[in-house]
Amino acid sequence: MNAESRLRENLARFAKSLFDRGFSVGSAGNISAALDDGFLMTPTNSCLGFLDPARISKLDAGWRHVSGDRPSKEAFLHRAFFETRPQTGAVVHLHSTFATALSCMADVDPENCIPAMTPYVVMRVGQVKLLSYFRPGDECAGDLVRGLGGKHAAVLLANHGPVVSGRDLPSAVFAAEELEESAKLAVILRNERVRYLTPTEVEDLKTAFPIG
Template identity: 70%
Template sequence: MSEEAARAQIVRLARSLFERGYCVGSAGNISVALDDGWLITPTNSCLGFLDEARICKLDRDGRHVSGDAPSKEVFLHRALYETRPGTGAVVHLHSTYATALSCLPDLDPDDCIAALTPYVVMRVGRVRLLPYVRPGDPAMGDMIRALGGACAAVLLANHGPVVAGPDLASAVYAAEELEETAKLLFLLRDSRPQLLTAGQIEELGRVFSR
């Protein structure tokens, strides 16, 4: 995909997320990998009203090339690109249910999104909960690097989800699936939902990784 097309896709999908309530105000950020670097939404920008020309471009070493200043959470994006080969895009949202889930005290930090549906397994996979650090703290990137590329999605405690994908559409769909699963977890919180078994999860990986 050309840089021009990538800029247009960021604007289109970011607006879609904003208009459907996956982020509010200037919350959330999106990045897309290019052959010579990557694009990332500017700091303090609203995903519903992005300007293609002002989207920040960084080179492969993270140096600012053009556009407005990058999101202050650029560290977490760069960490995913560096540790997960094949990552083409990263989406960080403050979506309501996933963020609410990140505030609960009783989550399993190694697997904080239960395997309720085949789609969360296929599109998101295992989600790690990372400890709270302030937004923009470079330690955020260090925590993601420490995972060694094991997870395509993480939940930042008291903050929200971060999802990587091979391209922007895939990352957006996975972020939406994570949010929907978090909503289901709240709806089922007072019951004992039937989860997919280890065998069913293994089958999904075997069939859909082809």
């Protein structure tokens, strides 16, 4: 099995795992991963739980569709991360419940919408910025990601859901899962007195575990 075939199999396997555990529903969500000669991406309107590895979309280095089913209509979100964060090897966009709930709340800090309650969100996700609402498929959302200049590995799209990048496919998937679990904590503890990590503790984690 060559590298592309292995990546196709792994992408389908990780996608099914996310679907089976409720991180995506129906045909929501999309995943991309880098190849030496381009990118693989889940097809538009496909279900992450039932991907056929052979039909996963392939795009060339210029993001032109070359084989497989037609790629996700939100490919521009993925492309923006790959182009502004050279260390990116994969991108995961989900509509996971608690992260999406957080993206709908009016009083979320748009500069840091996933509070540092545990070390792991700092280590695996980093500071998450909330981006303004655009309808699904509107390429303006990709422009907003580009406008961040590669400073954030993950964002929350307002009233939509998270987009998370990683150095490879497992890293991106695990970071997306960590973001969802951290958002769950944020929602559950919303009306409680919470001990957040101090700025010194956060900086220590950033130094010890740099993202990307």
